[in-house]
Amino acid sequence: MVKGKVYLVGAGPGDPKLITIRGMEAIQKADVIVYDRLASPRLLKHRKPGAELIFVGKLPDKHMLRQEEINQLLVDLALQGKVVTRLKGGDPSVFGRVGEEAELLADHGVTFEIIPGITSSxxxxxxxxxxxxxxxxxxxxxxxxxxxxxxxxxxxxxxxxxxxxxxxxxxxxxxxxxxxxxxxxxxxxxxxxxxxxxxxxxxxxxxxxxxxxxxxxxxxxxxxxxxxxxxxxxxxxxxxxxxxxxxxKKPLFGRRVLVTRARSQASELVNLIDELGGEAVEFPVIRLQPPSDSAAQQALDAALDKLHTFDWIVLTSVNGVEFFWRRLRERGIDVRRMANARLAAVGPKTAEALAERGLIADLVPAKFEAEGVYEAIRSELMPGQSVLLATADRARDYLPAKLRELGMAVTEVDVYENVLALEDGEEIVALLQNQGIHIITFTSSSTVTNLFAALRQLGVEDPLHLLQGVEIACIGPKTADTARQLGLPVTYLAKEATVASLADSLS
CATH class of the missing domain: 3.30.950.10 (Tetrapyrrole methylase, C-terminal domain)
Structure with missing residues (x-):
């Protein structure tokens, strides 16, 4: 019989960032995580796919399992050949009864490690x-x-x-x-x-x-x-x-902030909220992926095949840059085929994404939205020039329509699409029902509409009623308009359409 291993891990006092590196590694490698109520549930999001979760928490008036049963559970799981992480609040050696668990493991010849945590004391x-x-x-x-x-x-x-x-x-x-x-x-x-x-x-x-x-x-x-x-x-x-x-003294102390943007984009906003003293809870109602529609795929590839013919290439987001380059690599297309084109980047972050790939944007509008792009680019264009707009599947029609009015030959392609995501949705609904979310941040109109769609799919008949009393923060006026159209009063509006400005508005 192949025996597993048990990690007896101190999760720290509650703030998930206070866990040790060694403790986080134990979470990530576990087949089974046995945890209690004083270990932050946010730590469980770092588990590997398929890892089993077993709650053995103790409430003041109720024990899910007696300590002797927990001890035996760890032994049984290890004897099944599983890697087990026993996640405890604080430090397991400070009134955490780790000695009792370790003794029984040792009696059965099970390999274990005690990983200290920051004690709540x-x-x-x-x-x-x-x-x-x-x-x-x-x-x-x-x-x-x-x-x-x-x-x-x-x-x-x-x-x-x-x-x-x-x-x-x-x-x-x-x-x-x-x-x-x-x-x-x-x-x-x-x-x-x-x-x-x-x-x-x-x-x-x-x-x-x-x-x-x-x-x-x-x-x-x-x-x-x-x-x-x-x-x-x-x-x-x-x-x-x-x-x-x-x-x-931090401006967001005691406040839990829901971050709805795609997980691949969320880290900057999450970190900024943390710096302001709040707790960021991720609910990525958007998942970004390459276009799934065959016609959209063919249109993108056709545009990439004639990159050398465009006078302007307009990239409207960091995601647009990333997916654009991903498809270039997949097709084996040399970026030097873009040499004839001038580059417009919507916003400094998009320009940074281009710079990371060795390209300097020729134009970065002062306003980071379609109207700003149009005002900045119109004086640079000549009738008959060819413009490639690399956008998301739900991009507004304003910019291509205005460019065509100027006599431009506009090719508009979807380089990625937004799809509805429901990961961890039940947990978010429970938090909203218990007034555990204080602020919701929206970084695009699609995050607003997708949140409503996600809540409905999760069984919420009236999302607007569920969101009553929650403050709303929007990255720009178009996003704010979408929120208001759905009945949400906007409390915070970023001065600029950037994540940093959105975070600043909360403080």
């Missing part, structure tokens, strides 16, 4: 502006479980030591026992005025913090209905929060 306070040590306050920190297990083999907590000898005490899983924690610390000599902070869902979009003292924090938590999961920090370092609460 340090990361969550840091995200709330509370360093657990500081030379002006304390050089000692204790990490304590706030949940007492009736079958534990170790002795009860030494409350006197925690109260008198430790500068900062961090309690994990202790919200339900907060009254007891405060009482014991004060009973053993900790001043009632000692600062206390609770940070709920630290490093997640839902992060929230409440502060007080040992004397009043329990009542404040009750009044605010402040629920688990939360980390409790007790000590003078809590005073630093007012000055050091860095992430809460």
């Amino acid at each position: 340090i990361a969550v306070p840091a995200y709330a502006g509370i360093p657990v040590t500081h030379r002006d306050f304390t050089s000692s920190v204790a990490i304590v479980t706030g949940h007492e297990y009736p079958n534990k083999t170790y002795t009860a907590l030494n409350w006197e030591h925690l109260a008198k000898a430790v500068g900062t005490t961090v309690f994990l899983m202790g919200v339900a026992n907060l009254d007891h924690i405060c009482h014991e610390l004060m009973h053993w000599g900790k001043s009632p005025d000692t600062p206390v902070a609770l940070v709920r869902w630290g490093t997640w979009t839902e992060q929230a913090t409440i502060t007080g003292t040992l004397a009043d924090i329990a009542e404040k938590v009750r009044v605010a209905n402040f629920q688990s999961p939360a980390v409790i920090i007790v000590g003078e370092v809590v005073k630093l929060r007012e000055k050091l609460a860095w992430i809460e």
